[in-house]
Amino acid sequence: xxxxALNTPTARLGYAPRNALNADELKAGIxxxxxxxxxxxxxxAWLLNHFYRHLVANFVPARTIESLEDACRVLAPAPVPAWxxxxxxxxxxxxxxxxPAVLAPVVWVDPAEPALLALEKRVVEFLESRVGTSLAxxxxxxxxxxxxxLWEQEHARMAARVERGWRKSSPExxxxxxxxPGGQFVEFRHDSPLLRAEMAYESYAMRHCLGQFEDRRxxxxxxxxxxxxxxxxxxxxxxxxxDASGQPHVTISVIVHETSxxxxxxxxxxxxxxxVARYVNEVVACLNAxxxxxxxxxxxxxxxxxRTPAGWTHIDDVQDKAxxxxxxxxxxxxxxxxxAPTPAVEWLVAAxxxxxxxxxxPNSAAVRYALRRLDGASRGESASFVTEGIEWPGxxxxxxxxxxxxxxxx
Numbered sequence: 501x502x503x504x505a506l507n508t509p510t511a512r513l514g515y516a517p518r519n520a521l522n523a524d525e526l527k528a529g530i531x532x533x534x535x536x537x538x539x540x541x542x543x544x545a546w547l548l549n550h551f552y553r554h555l556v557a558n559f560v561p562a563r564t565i566e567s568l569e570d571a572c573r574v575l576a577p578a579p580v581p582a583w584x585x586x587x588x589x590x591x592x593x594x595x596x597x598x599x600p601a602v603l604a605p606v607v608w609v610d611p612a613e614p615a616l617l618a619l620e621k622r623v624v625e626f627l628e629s630r631v632g633t634s635l636a637x638x639x640x641x642x643x644x645x646x647x648x649x650l651w652e653q654e655h656a657r658m659a660a661r662v663e664r665g666w667r668k669s670s671p672e673x674x675x676x677x678x679x680x681p682g683g684q685f686v687e688f689r690h691d692s693p694l695l696r697a698e699m700a701y702e703s704y705a706m707r708h709c710l711g712q713f714e715d716r717r718x719x720x721x722x723x724x725x726x727x728x729x730x731x732x733x734x735x736x737x738x739x740x741x742x743d744a745s746g747q748p749h750v751t752i753s754v755i756v757h758e759t760s761x762x763x764x765x766x767x768x769x770x771x772x773x774x775x776v777a778r779y780v781n782e783v784v785a786c787l788n789a790x791x792x793x794x795x796x797x798x799x800x801x802x803x804x805x806x807r808t809p810a811g812w813t814h815i816d817d818v819q820d821k822a823x824x825x826x827x828x829x830x831x832x833x834x835x836x837x838x839x840a841p842t843p844a845v846e847w848l849v850a851a852x853x854x855x856x857x858x859x860x861x862p863n864s865a866a867v868r869y870a871l872r873r874l875d876g877a878s879r880g881e882s883a884s885f886v887t888e889g890i891e892w893p894g895x896x897x898x899x900x901x902x903x904x905x906x907x908x909x910x
Contacts (some may be wrong), residue, residue: 514643515557517604521565521574521584522611527552529611533620536757538735543627546639551623554644555609555616562607574608614798614831619648621765626651628726658712658723659771667711669746673698677739678789682779683749685786688738690731699724699731702740705748707771710738727753736765739790741782750775750783754790762792767799774802780814787812796831804837816840832856843867 520526530552534544565571568588571580626647627639673694674686688695696719703711714721730736734756741750755763767783769775775783780803788811796807804815806827815834818824825844828834832853835841843864849856850867862868
């Protein structure tokens with residue numbers, strides 16, 4: 501059923517009025533991931549209520565559906581619901597029905613959107629940190645925007661507290677996982693009595709939250725409690741890359757599924773930023789040594805590394821053109837890591853995120869022409885040339901363009 505786009509202060513502070521074309525699919529995805537994680541019943545209920553409503557109402561990477569053709573395209577081969585046909589069909593806006601202009605927008609949200617999955621991990625982290633607190637039985641009073649605001653506030657306070665805290669690293673709390681020329685990957689021992697202290701040290705050095713305990717004396721509660729319990733129960737493996745002096749530079753968390761399959765959850769540099777470029781090769785080596793599944797978290801995408809059937813690698817080392825295009829189509833940000841993108845990849849980026857082409861000149865003459873400045877002629881760019889049988893005036897051909905242009909058949 502559709503809702504009216506009532507412009508009230510309550511709606512603006514909570515959930516905006518929008519209709520989800522794929523509501524059932526979104527709910528099913530949330531429920532399946534919650535069961536896979538083993539969430540408590542109250543957390544799963546909160547996700548299916550508040551997180552679902554946030555995705556429908558406020559999630560930004562949502563596609564607006566403006567016509568029946570749009571709805572058919574995104575739902576195919578599934579049938580279009582009757583309410584959508586009524587909304588956008590020929591009969592829309594007739595009779596006693598509200599005019600479409602005053603109805604809430606209709607959107608389609610990609611259930612596998614990386615930003616959606618990252619947001620879900622954030623709210624789950626917030627909810628799990630409340631287990632055992634006075635707020636545990638009152639979660640339903642907090643909506644998703646409020647939960648996300650609290651998460652931001654708490655992480656800002658953690659950053660301030662971390663400046664005043666310090667823990668000494670204990671070599672006996674970790675084991676060597678991978679020895680490399682530039683340093684070592686060590687794994688936190690799940691059965692070490694010094695596990696929590698080592699987590700606190702990692703957080704102090706890296707300026708992130710995994711070892712931030714509510715009680716810094718007893719190392720209990722807060723975000724640190726959530727991670728510590730998961731490591732102790734062997735549901736999560738925690739790995740740190742450290743230099744010769746023992747200083748951490750990269751923290752990797754790995755989810756251990758019931759099947760023993762390993763899934764990379766996070767790959768963080770200092771202050772929760774992506775690892776710096778000098779450590780990317782080491783990260784690739786570690787992920788391949790672990791033997792993970794094909795899940796590619798946003799942290800890996802951000803530093804340009806991807807999981808292929810052959811293992812983890814740099815996106816620019818993916819030589820197969822079709823595979824390269826599929827990866828960039830799914831994650832346009834990978835385009836910035838390519839040294840020699842194919843024309844197909846450049847067209848994909850031009851169609852979806854043309855702003856990424858502003859920082860570099862496309863290799864494809866066709867893409868360059870499609871993105872030409874409209875005032876090019878006013879700058880005296882009057883040269884013309886022939887490419888693919890089409891004469892394009894107002895575009896200056898490079899030597900490479902002239903060499904690659906098709907020649908007349910004799």
